Amino acid sequence: MEVRVIPVLGLPIIQPGDDLAALTVEALSSAGLGVRDGDVFVFTHVVVSRSEGCLVDLGSVRPGARALEYAEITGKDPRLVEVVLREARAVRKIAPGVLITETRHGFVCANSGVDKSNVPGEEVVAPLPEDPDASARRIREGIEGLTGARVAVIVSDTFGRAHREGEVNMAIGSSGMGVLRDRRGERDLFGYVLRVKRTAVVDELAAAAELVIGQSGEGVPVALIRGYGFEGGGDGCVSELVRPRERDLFL
Amino acid sequence: MEVRVIPVLGLPIIQPGDDLAALTVEALSSAGLGVRDGDVFVFTHVVVSRSEGCLVDLGSVRPGARALEYAEITGKDPRLVEVVLREARAVRKIAPGVLITETRHGFVCANSGVDKSNVPGEEVVAPLPEDPDASARRIREGIEGLTGARVAVIVSDTFGRAHREGEVNMAIGSSGMGVLRDRRGERDLFGYVLRVKRTAVVDELAAAAELVIGQSGEGVPVALIRGYGFEGGGDGCVSELVRPRERDLFL
Numbered sequence: 001m002e003v004r005v006i007p008v009l010g011l012p013i014i015q016p017g018d019d020l021a022a023l024t025v026e027a028l029s030s031a032g033l034g035v036r037d038g039d040v041f042v043f044t045h046v047v048v049s050r051s052e053g054c055l056v057d058l059g060s061v062r063p064g065a066r067a068l069e070y071a072e073i074t075g076k077d078p079r080l081v082e083v084v085l086r087e088a089r090a091v092r093k094i095a096p097g098v099l100i101t102e103t104r105h106g107f108v109c110a111n112s113g114v115d116k117s118n119v120p121g122e123e124v125v126a127p128l129p130e131d132p133d134a135s136a137r138r139i140r141e142g143i144e145g146l147t148g149a150r151v152a153v154i155v156s157d158t159f160g161r162a163h164r165e166g167e168v169n170m171a172i173g174s175s176g177m178g179v180l181r182d183r184r185g186e187r188d189l190f191g192y193v194l195r196v197k198r199t200a201v202v203d204e205l206a207a208a209a210e211l212v213i214g215q216s217g218e219g220v221p222v223a224l225i226r227g228y229g230f231e232g233g234g235d236g237c238v239s240e241l242v243r244p245r246e247r248d249l250f251l
Numbered sequence: 252m253e254v255r256v257i258p259v260l261g262l263p264i265i266q267p268g269d270d271l272a273a274l275t276v277e278a279l280s281s282a283g284l285g286v287r288d289g290d291v292f293v294f295t296h297v298v299v300s301r302s303e304g305c306l307v308d309l310g311s312v313r314p315g316a317r318a319l320e321y322a323e324i325t326g327k328d329p330r331l332v333e334v335v336l337r338e339a340r341a342v343r344k345i346a347p348g349v350l351i352t353e354t355r356h357g358f359v360c361a362n363s364g365v366d367k368s369n370v371p372g373e374e375v376v377a378p379l380p381e382d383p384d385a386s387a388r389r390i391r392e393g394i395e396g397l398t399g400a401r402v403a404v405i406v407s408d409t410f411g412r413a414h415r416e417g418e419v420n421m422a423i424g425s426s427g428m429g430v431l432r433d434r435r436g437e438r439d440l441f442g443y444v445l446r447v448k449r450t451a452v453v454d455e456l457a458a459a460a461e462l463v464i465g466q467s468g469e470g471v472p473v474a475l476i477r478g479y480g481f482e483g484g485g486d487g488c489v490s491e492l493v494r495p496r497e498r499d500l501f502l
Contacts, residue, residue, distance in 0.1 A: 001258070001463070002255055002256065002257045002258070002463070003255070003256040003459075003462045003463055004253055004254075004255055004256075005253065005254040005255075005256065005459065006253045007252070007253070093500045093501075095500070098500070100500065107414075108413070108414040108415075158448070158450065161412065161413070161451075162359075162412070162413035162414070162499065162500070162501035163358075163359040163413070163493075163494055163499055163501065164359075164421075164451065164454075164492050164493070164494055165431065165449070165451065165491065165492045165493070165494050166430075166431045166449050166450060166451025166452075166454065166492060167448065167449065167450055167451060168450070168451050168454050168455050168458070169455065170415075179417075180416065180417045197409070197418065198416070198417050198418060199409065199417060199418055199419070199461065200412075200415065200416065200417025200418060200419050201417075201462075203415075203417065203419050203458065204419050204420065204458040204459065204461050204462060205462065207419070207454065207455040207458035207459060208254075208256065208455065208458060208459035208462060210450065210455050211254045211452075211455060211456065211459060211476075211479050212252070212253070212254055225462075228462050240416065241415050241416045241417060242414075242415070242416070243414055243415055243416050248413065248414055249344045249346070249349070249351065249413070250344075250413035250414065250501040250502075251501075
């Protein structure tokens with residue numbers, strides 16, 4: 001079956017306290033689109049952080065000694081480095097222009113995912129939401145409460161990757177669906193039993209969403225993916241995708 | 252604009268020598284779908300390898316000393332390890348159950364991408380195509396020659412990632428579009444100039460494709476993505492996505 005990736009257009013600029021679920025349902029309704037069972041919504045993290053008031057004014061930040069030292073090495077704004085370190089449980093790589101951390105959620109990414117773009121005010125940055133899985137759950141419950149449909153919600157951010165150039169959109173929070181599709185035990189065309197195949201479907205959905213988010217400019221912070229038959233009720237969390245350090249071969 | 256991810260149904264089981272371009276155009280035509288300017292086709296590598304006769308019968312493989320040694324460590328079939336090593340320019344990580352190599356193309360992945368599933372015959376494996384960018388170009392030229400439409404073609408495989416559980420589909424070959432969308436210099440909603448944003452769009456398209464390839468079982472080796480406004484004629488190659496070792500922070 002065909003899968004449709006639909007940009008959610010007409011959302012206002014999100015402010016702290018805004019109800020993302022209600023605004024999304026309203027925007028879809030204005031566009032003549034309802035919400036259906038099985039719909040997947042992908043939100044960029046910045047609108048989620050903004051709606052939760054998860055913003056930091058760099059003007060109010062006093063960098064500590066470690067931030068000053070790392071700012072020296074990386075050439076980055078010491079106040080930004082201070083915010084990045086507050087969000088990090090470890091620094092993985094540091095070099096001129098590079099500060100790759102392990103966030104308190106366990107994500108390995110540049111600058112703890114602290115984002116400068118699409119935040120109003122030149123000195124304001126948006127860290128990742130406190131608990132992106134909980135953010136996704138809250139938005140999902142909001143959409144389900146308003147529409148009666150059973151949906152899934154993914155919160156996403158664009159991360160770089162080891163070994164490979166360029167960034168891709170990935171899931172940082174999820175609710176309403178299994179995050180991994182476990183295909184071990186399924187048989188292929190020729191009857192061969194698949195042994196290693198656990199697909200990170202929420203990452204693939206996040207990547208698909210950026211085809212319309214990225215294409216239509218930063219004014220589209222939400223995509224609706226329709227026609228993907230996700231599995232698993234339950235409440236799969238992206239935290240399940242975090243590979244524990246002791247099993248991460250690329251430290 | 253909406254992006255559609257459409258499974259290409261009704262393809263026969265691909266045999267060495269088969270013309271993938273012609274078979275794909277024919278399958279679409281049977282489904283009442285034409286080919287349009289701007290269409291992106293994503294092929295799983297196994298059908299490409301199979302059409303190119305890029306198959307190895309393990310029965311004919313004599314493992315060398317290094318393969319025997321690595322088979323001992325990993326617990327894998329020594330003949331498979333021999334094929335994996337032939338495809339690799341370096342071994343990145345080795346451990347019980349784990350053999351992560353750098354393929355001769357530069358991809359860092361498990362078992363050099365040598366695939367056992369969806370290959371007829373229990374002892375037959377499919378390495379990655381010799382030159383997946385060239386495979387993509389050949390298929391693209393075939394489709395364009397048959398239809399007159401200007402399209403892009405991506406060859407894909409599912410790879411694991413550092414730091415993160417689960418596999419996602421990624422591009423290993425590409426033709427007809429830019430592989431990275433460079434958004435540096437663009438302005439965001441608030442006029443902030445994006446400084447670091449090069450999106451690996453071919454990887455996002457490959458990931459989106461697996462939403463229909465994975466969903467419909469292994470019988471769907473090709474997806475058509477329609478409505479994505481790709482950039483760049485030119486002939487972007489996935490080889491551009493390979494991060495040179497000296498710039499790969501996670502060796």
